[in-house]
Amino acid sequence: MSNKKVLLLALFCGLMTAIALNFYLKSVQESVTNVKTKSVAVANARIPEKTLITANMVTMKDIPAEYVNSHAVSDMSQVVGSTARAEIEAGEQILDTKVVKIDSDRQSLAYSIPLGMRAISIKINEQTGVGGLLKPGDRVDVLGTVEVEIFSPDPNVNTTREIKTHVLLQNAEVLAVGTDIGEPKAEGEKNSASASAGTVTLAVPNEKTQLVAYMASKGDLYLTLRAPADNSIEDRPSIDSMELLK
Known part of the structure; x- marks a missing residue:
């Protein structure tokens, strides 16, 4: 086989490889961008037990839906002004089972019983x-x-x-x-x-x-x-x- 034919074959193989790689990268990008997410409340820092939760302690974060806890709070108003029933770690999704409104005395006492x-x-x-x-x-x-x-x-x-x-x-x-x-x-x-x-x-x-x-x-x-x-x-x-x- 002549050198010209070898060169043309190499160029053709390179082109096909580039096209295949391009299709692969597009499919990966589409799979990433099509991930369903849900906005949930996440602790900015560690929140000790029985702490009054303020706005600067919490942020809303988009998390892939498959990793969202079924008890995760999706409304900031359900968290701010509430009290932590148990310790919440930094970066942890805030669960409705771990917070209680400050005026819910009976419920709060019940959740404080070990x-x-x-x-x-x-x-x-x-x-x-x-x-x-x-x-x-x-x-x-x-x-x-x-x-x-x-x-x-x-x-x-x-x-x-x-x-x-x-x-x-x-x-x-x-x-x-x-x-x-x-x-x-x-x-x-x-x-x-x-x-x-x-x-x-x-x-x-x-x-x-x-x-x-x-x-x-x-x-x-x-x-x-x-x-x-x-x-x-x-x-x-x-x-x-x-x-x-x-």
Whole structure:
């Protein structure tokens, strides 16, 4: 084959390759431009739990529809002015299950209860409620003092009454103090005074709710405030007058 024919064949093959590559690039571009997207609210930065969400924390972003969560919020007004029920990471799609309107108190309290726990309210005063200084989010131990009948060592007396103090709960979370559930307040709105609250609502393990309710009806409950970093759990037996005399 002459050099001229070889050159013409090479040019023809190059032309066919260029045409094929052009068709491929066009098909890729069409597939990209034809992707269906949906505009959803995305966090600009990490939003901690129980944070009032403002406009500068959120942006609307177009995301391929196949990657959009079914609970993703597509309306900015549903997010701004709401409170984060749980932590939202930077770049994360904001889900309607993670935000709550600030005026939806009942719903907000329900979503603040940890899984496996129940919210139960107990009466307090300045003595039993740490001087009225408790705030939602604090951690407390719950002590129960009750009068019980025990067998008497005196053969002439069948039973005697004894006051015992038990540790009912350790490291329980305070969900609410009175009606204050710890939600961020709008500008100019004042927090209610916890000192005047007559109840505290605690997150209690489901299996402990009956014990707390029974002790509240039969005796007195006292709350002891923990340091924020103290998560210790101790084996603490009940105390009675005989223990105090030792």
